[in-house]
Amino acid sequence: MELSEIVIQTLNGISYGLLLFLLAAGLSLIFGLMGIINLAHGSYYTLGAYVGLVIIQMTGNFFVGLMGAAVVLALLGIVMERFFFRKLYKRELDQVLLTFGFAYLFMDINKWIWGGVPRSLPKPTFLEGSISILGEAFPIYRFGIIVIGLGIAVLLWLFLEKTRTGVIIRAGVDDKEMVSGLGINIKLYFSGIFALGAFLAAIGGVIGGPIIGAYPGLDFEILVLALAVVVVGGLGTLKGAFWGSLLIGFAETFGKAIFPDFAMFTIYVTMALILIFKPSGLLGKEES
Amino acid sequence: MLRLNEVHAHYGESHILHGVSMKVEKGSVVALLGRNGMGKTTTIHAIIGFNPPTKGEILFNGTNINGFPPNKISRMGMALVPQGRRIFRSLTVKENLILGFRNNKIKDNHNLERIYELFPVLQERAKQLGRNLSGGEQQMLAIARALMTEPEMILMDEPFEGLAPTIIKDIGLKIEELKNSGLSILLVEQNIHFAAKIADYLYIMNKGEIVYGGTPEQFHSEEDQWKRFIEI
Ligand SMILES: Nc1ncnc2c1ncn2[C@@H]1O[C@H](COP(=O)(O)OP(=O)(O)OP(=O)(O)O)[C@@H](O)[C@H]1O
Ligand SMILES: [Mg+2]
Numbered sequence: 207m208e209l210s211e212i213v214i215q216t217l218n219g220i221s222y223g224l225l226l227f228l229l230a231a232g233l234s235l236i237f238g239l240m241g242i243i244n245l246a247h248g249s250y251y252t253l254g255a256y257v258g259l260v261i262i263q264m265t266g267n268f269f270v271g272l273m274g275a276a277v278v279l280a281l282l283g284i285v286m287e288r289f290f291f292r293k294l295y296k297r298e299l300d301q302v303l304l305t306f307g308f309a310y311l312f313m314d315i316n317k318w319i320w321g322g323v324p325r326s327l328p329k330p331t332f333l334e335g336s337i338s339i340l341g342e343a344f345p346i347y348r349f350g351i352i353v354i355g356l357g358i359a360v361l362l363w364l365f366l367e368k369t370r371t372g373v374i375i376r377a378g379v380d381d382k383e384m385v386s387g388l389g390i391n392i393k394l395y396f397s398g399i400f401a402l403g404a405f406l407a408a409i410g411g412v413i414g415g416p417i418i419g420a421y422p423g424l425d426f427e428i429l430v431l432a433l434a435v436v437v438v439g440g441l442g443t444l445k446g447a448f449w450g451s452l453l454i455g456f457a458e459t460f461g462k463a464i465f466p467d468f469a470m471f472t473i474y475v476t477m478a479l480i481l482i483f484k485p486s487g488l489l490g491k492e493e494s
Numbered sequence: 495m496l497r498l499n500e501v502h503a504h505y506g507e508s509h510i511l512h513g514v515s516m517k518v519e520k521g522s523v524v525a526l527l528g529r530n531g532m533g534k535t536t537t538i539h540a541i542i543g544f545n546p547p548t549k550g551e552i553l554f555n556g557t558n559i560n561g562f563p564p565n566k567i568s569r570m571g572m573a574l575v576p577q578g579r580r581i582f583r584s585l586t587v588k589e590n591l592i593l594g595f596r597n598n599k600i601k602d603n604h605n606l607e608r609i610y611e612l613f614p615v616l617q618e619r620a621k622q623l624g625r626n627l628s629g630g631e632q633q634m635l636a637i638a639r640a641l642m643t644e645p646e647m648i649l650m651d652e653p654f655e656g657l658a659p660t661i662i663k664d665i666g667l668k669i670e671e672l673k674n675s676g677l678s679i680l681l682v683e684q685n686i687h688f689a690a691k692i693a694d695y696l697y698i699m700n701k702g703e704i705v706y707g708g709t710p711e712q713f714h715s716e717e718d719q720w721k722r723f724i725e726i
Contacts, residue, residue: 373589380582387542387576388594389568389643443584 207463210340215463216456217339221348223455224355225418228410229428230435230447231362232403238379238442239392239399241298242291245305247407248429249312254279254408255420256320259327268330268412276408283404287397309425317422327415351413358409359448366444375399379442431458434473438480440487449488495520495647495678496541501550501560503533503540510536512702513550518647518695523669523679525689527724528699534682535577537699538651541680542574543567554647569596573645577652577682579636583625587616590624590635594642609638612668630661637668647678654685666692686724690714698723 207215233247254275262271286308294300333350336343366372377385378392385392411420418424431454439450454473461472480488496518503511510533518524528534539545541552543564552560559567568574573594582590591606610617613634619627627635633653640648653669654662670692673679683689689696690710698706698720706720713720 370592373585373593377582377585377589377593380584381580383544383564384574384576384580384582385593386564387544387568387574388639389565389596390593391563391565 210342211463213339214342214344215459217344217348217352219456219459220452221351221355221455222459223452224352224359225410225414226428226431226435226455227355227359227448227451228406228413229432230439230451231359231444232399232406233432234436234439234441234443234447235375235379235399236403237436239375239382240291240295240396242294242301243305243433244291244403245302245429246286246308246312247305247403247432248425248427249309250279250283250404250407251411251414251428252316252420252425253282253312254404254411255327255415255424256316256325256411257408258412258415259325259420262328268328271327272409272412275412276405279408280401280405283400283402284397287400291400292393292396309429313422313425316420316425320420322422324419324421326419327412329416347416351417354409354413358406362406362444371395371398431473434477436487437477438487440489443489446487446489453488495522495555496680497551497553498537498541499551499553501537501540501547501552503536503545503547505536505545510702511540511547514699514702514704516697516704516707518678518680520646520678521676522694523673523681523692525693525696526680526682526699527684527686527689527696529724532699533702534699535651536702538574538576538649538680538682541567541649542572568643568645571644571646573640573643573648575633575636575640575648575650575653577655579629579632581624581627581632581635581639583623585624586621587624587627587635588620590639591616591642594639596643605642605644609641612641612671613638630657630665633657633661633665634668637665637672641672645677647680648672649680649682651682652684653681654683654688662688 229247229251233244236242236244257278258271258275261274262268265271290304291301294304329347333347336345366376374385374390374392375395378395382392435447435450435454438453439446453476457472457476458469462469465472498514498516501511501514502509514537526534526537536545540547543559543562547560550560551558554570554572557570559570591609595605615631616635616638619631624632624635637653653665657665666688669679673692681689681693690713693710695707695709696713697704700723705723708716
């Protein structure tokens with residue numbers, strides 16, 4: 207690989223990793239707090255992209271589409287938690303079936319409404335075009351993804367570290383029964399964290415839209431990657447989701463560049479290596 | 495203050511408590527003794543609402559709290575120092591403590607200062623993660639965290655388990671201090687000598703039933719009645 211290509215693939219890896227982070231952060235927090243592996247989480251990403259596309263076409267404004275999709279999906283997250291998942295705490299098999307069922311349901315609804323043709327989202331005009339890095343063209347939009355992704359990561363970190371709600375959520379990941387024993391109604395936070403997870407996934411879907419687009423089956427592709435992230439990073443921690451996302455982002459982009467036919471293979475190898483040397487993930491909780 | 499009437503509790507299908515009745519008077523320390531697996535923790539979990547009784551009454555200040563969620567029971571003035579300490583391992587000491595504050599009083603440092611006076615070591619370690627504390631420090635944190643909720647009554651489930659003798663002595667003194675401050679305490683304990691020294695009344699539990707109850711004086715003179723239920 208030439209230097210210019212290494213630099214460009216590194217930037218691609220970071221921007222892709224940050225997209226994955228938007229998905230993995232919610233997946234990981236929902237699991238950490240409620241013990242639910244939400245297999246419909248990839249659907250929030252694709253639904254977000256489609257809803258964002260509709261709003262952008264209606265309003266002509268990318269950022270209105272971005273926020274609109276995020277809010278719509280947050281509401282969907284609340285409804286799903288309130289009326290379905292709340293009844294299934296601690297019933298792991300039922301959760302898997304239900305969340306998997308939702309994932310298929312959303313995929314079919316998407317196919318039915320938008321058809322099987324991949325859709326692409328327009329970029330905001332001021333992020334169009336590309337710049338030259340060591341003689342190679344690199345799209346400015348990818349810098350936009352990096353900035354938004356890092357910005358959200360910092361906001362999430364501040365929220366979890368510096369607010370009382372953040373302390374309660376982290377305590378709930380450790381031992382939610384004990385949190386309730388201190389007088390806190392932890393169930394009130396469950397809907398909130400579902401809303402947050404769906405909100406972030408939808409943001410990922412919209413800002414990833416101009417590059418990745420939206421098409422049936424993307425929900426499952428992206429879900430597998432997000433699951434790889436939480437396995438690698440360790441479940442239930444934001445830091446783990448962050449570094450795991452970057453690692454899987456790199457494995458995916460460099461894998462595609464170096465072994466185009468075996469892109470998934472590099473991800474599985476990364477996962478296997480981490481699990482051999484650190485079974486609970488990079489920053490996972492130690493078994494007690 | 496607290497009264498259990500004919501309390502039954504299950505874990506899934508298995509019937510663990512078979513009609514437990516006991517009481518804790520206001521400002522008193524009551525010890526609950528018994529061998530491993532006899533249902534002491536199950537009793538504590540029934541009271542705090544982690545595993546609500548399937549039958550029977552739990553009266554706390556006259557209200558039947560059977561079926562109330564733990565957060566509500568806690569807000570009525572009941573606090574728990576659980577078996578195994580269960581401090582929040584990925585939170586700092588200070589974060590562990592402020593969780594007990596009511597009504598977002600995150601900036602109100604009054605409680606915190608009082609707690610730090612009682613447990614100076616927690617102030618020294620305020621910024622350390624729970625998982626990096628020693629066993630004794632974790633136990634102090636568990637007690638301090640419970641006190642942060644300003645309880646009228648505190649349930650302590652084997653607070654000396656797994657601690658070195660010198661630390662047991664330290665924590666024993668703190669518990670006596672709490673008793674003298676007027677807090678009501680239900681203390682689950684394996685060490686009958688310590689229990690008989692600090693408690694105003696003692697119960698012995700065997701296979702989910704209370705098989706003995708008496709004051710420390712009765713306890714000493716009636717050894718034949720309870721000896722077969724616990725090791726001395
Ligand atoms: N979560 C649970 N699920 C099923 N059975 C349980 C559970 N917790 C405890 N038990 C069972 O209930 C019985 C009473 O257990 P409990 O924990 O109340 O005993 P204990 O008196 O506190 O003992 P120890 O002194 O060892 O703490 C035991 O037979 C135990 O195996
Ligand atoms: Mg016990």
